[in-house]
Amino acid sequence: MNGIAKRLLAGKFLLAFIAGCMWWQPAAAQGVVYDETAGDKWRSALIVYLWALGMDGTAAIAGNEVEVDKSFSDLLEDLDAALSLRFESHKGRWGYFLDAMYTRLKPEGDTPIGKVTVDVKNVIAEAGGLYHINSTVAALYGVRYQEMDVDLEFPRRTVGAKQDWVDAFVGLRVVPVRTEKWNVFLRGDIGGGDSDFVWNAVLGAQYRFNRNWSAIGAYRVLSNDVENNGFRWDVDYQGLGLALGYSF
DSSP, rough: OOHHHHHHHHHHHHHHHHHHTTTOOOOOOOOOOOOOTTTTOOEEEEEEEEEEEEEEEEEEEETEEEEEEEOOOHHTTTTEEEEEEEEEEEETTTTEEEEEEEEOOOOOOEEEEEEEEHHHHHEEEEEEEEEEEEEEEEEEEEEEEOOOOOOOEOOOOEEEEEEEEEEEEEEEEEEEEEOSSSEEEEEEEEEESSEEEEEEEEEEEEEEEESSSEEEEEEEEEEEEEEEEEEEEEEEEEEEEEEEEOOO
């Protein structure tokens, strides 16, 4: 393989890795909020969501650094599979949530040695708890696990790489507006662990069609800063999210 081909392949590998990294994020969608009338009964919600996020920042793999500037439409072109679910449950002032996401992107392109396909599989899982200070404010805490598995498929062989990290976070969720049909909410949290620092901010609204079904829309900004063994991910995400929730 000549030097030009190697540089082209390294560039495609890095860009595909970036495209797969955290495109879909654990939702800030809120399907259940504190209900003073619920008493000791469990109230839960299952939420299916999509975040149309763009990216802006700097990333590096094995010392190869690149500026990241990807819109949602850029990433959508290479989407192969996606599944995003959130479960949240509350009893009295306490609650917990579980969030799971899986995406797979398969960009491909022609190089001097033939067609090369990059298979990017991304898993993000979030688990945490909430304590409702009152009917408006809740404290939240949890951990977020992220894993990315990338295979570079050459005409006659395949090579791969894998990266994962875990961060803890704490924050607040505030519901300043609550009516029979509408909730307006804000969420903010900060954290770290394997990352040097990560912060997250959300502004959204929930519309209830009836007691069980609701639609949620939100705008989210998520900032990451992780560096480990030549891997660097200092990238901000921002964009709109849409979700459909079922409460029971």
